[in-house]
Amino acid sequence: MSSLSESNKSAPGTSSLAVKVDDLHITYKTTFERKPTLKSALMRFGRGERGVFEVEAIKGVSFEVANGVSMGIMGSNGAGKSTLMRAMAGILPPTKGSIEVWGKASTLLALGVGFNPNLSGRENIILGGLATGLTRVEVEERADEVAEWTELGEFIDMPMRTYSSGMSARVAFSVAVHMKPDILMIDEALSTGDAKFREKANAKMAELRDSARAMFLVSHGLNSIQEMCNEAIWLNKGELMMRGEPGEVIDAYMSFLKVKKTATATEEI
Structure with a gap:
């Protein structure tokens, strides 16, 4: 049995x-192209199967x-970090088990997802606000504040297709943190x-x-x-390896990877 409960029906308190x-x-499930044998290639005119x-992706995580908790999630590529975030955001349904979320979540899981590149940054701020569940009036009341916070100047009124990845990140992040979320979920933002x-x-983020x-x-x-976090969890191949104070979890994770704790390593692992 699987269930996903987004408890926006009741107050977060x-x-x-x-x-x-x-x-x-x-x-x-995902599909891949099998290499055809000579016989099957001749029969299917060279097309792969x-x-x-x-x-x-996630195995029995609880x-x-x-x-008030700021939770960091770490792990190597393929550990299940983004899958877990998408599940908590309600994007991916559980195959088994359950997720309960109290309050309104603002998700920044991929920079610029949902934005229209042909619209300006300001117009996409309004779209992003509406996507979080705010009314048109509420969004318009905050649009100028969000636009100013990006510090993009005149670029805020230019099409987002002309933006660099960093400029798009500013718009996406600004929308996420200014819509007064109860829960903020950020993936590599x-x-x-x-x-x-x-x-x-x-x-x-510290203010939130x-x-x-x-x-x-x-x-x-x-x-x-x-x-930025006061707690952390470490995932490995879909399993929860450890939860605790960020420094302790980071040390255990780096020890597992057999990587020395250097400034470069802690920024790129």
């Missing part, structure tokens, strides 16, 4: 928890996150942009954390998790 994940399993491969903007983004909103941050930059 009705529970001491922000998110509860119970025995979560996520399995999906499609094979089906089943991937167990944890609870209280209000801070890896793009200049040092000044990252510092400003870190300050905004201090206002008792829960935050989830997936990042290969372990320094970001160390600085």
Whole structure:
């Protein structure tokens, strides 16, 4: 049995928890091209055959996150980090187990997803706000503030197809953090942009954390998790390996990888 409960029906204050994940399993199927044999190639005129491969992305993961927690999620590529985030955001349904989410979640899982490249940054701010569930009036009340916060100047009124990845990141991040979310989910959002903007983004994240909103941050930059989170989990091949204080989890993770703790390593793992 699987279930996903986004408890927006009740006020976030009705529970001491922000998110509860119970025995979560996520399995999906993908296809690949098999190399044809000479006989099958002749029979099918050289066309490859499609094979089906089943991937167990998340395997029996359980944890609870209280209000006020900033949770960092670390792990190698393919560990299941982004899959877990998408499941908590309601994008991917559980194959087995359950997820409960209290309050309104603002997700920044992929920079610029949902934006229309032919519209301006300002127009996409309005679209992004509407996508979070705000009314047109609420979005318009905040649009100018969000646009100013991006510090893009006149570019905010130019088509987003003309933006660099860093400029798009500013718009996407600004929308996510200014829509007053109860729970903020960010997947590698801070890896793009200049040092000044990252510092400003870190300050905004600290503001959200201090206002008792829960935050989830997936990042290969372990320094970001160390600085911005007060708890962390480590995933490996879909399994929960460890949960604890960020420094302890980072040390265990790097020891597992047999990587020395250097400034370069903690920014790129």
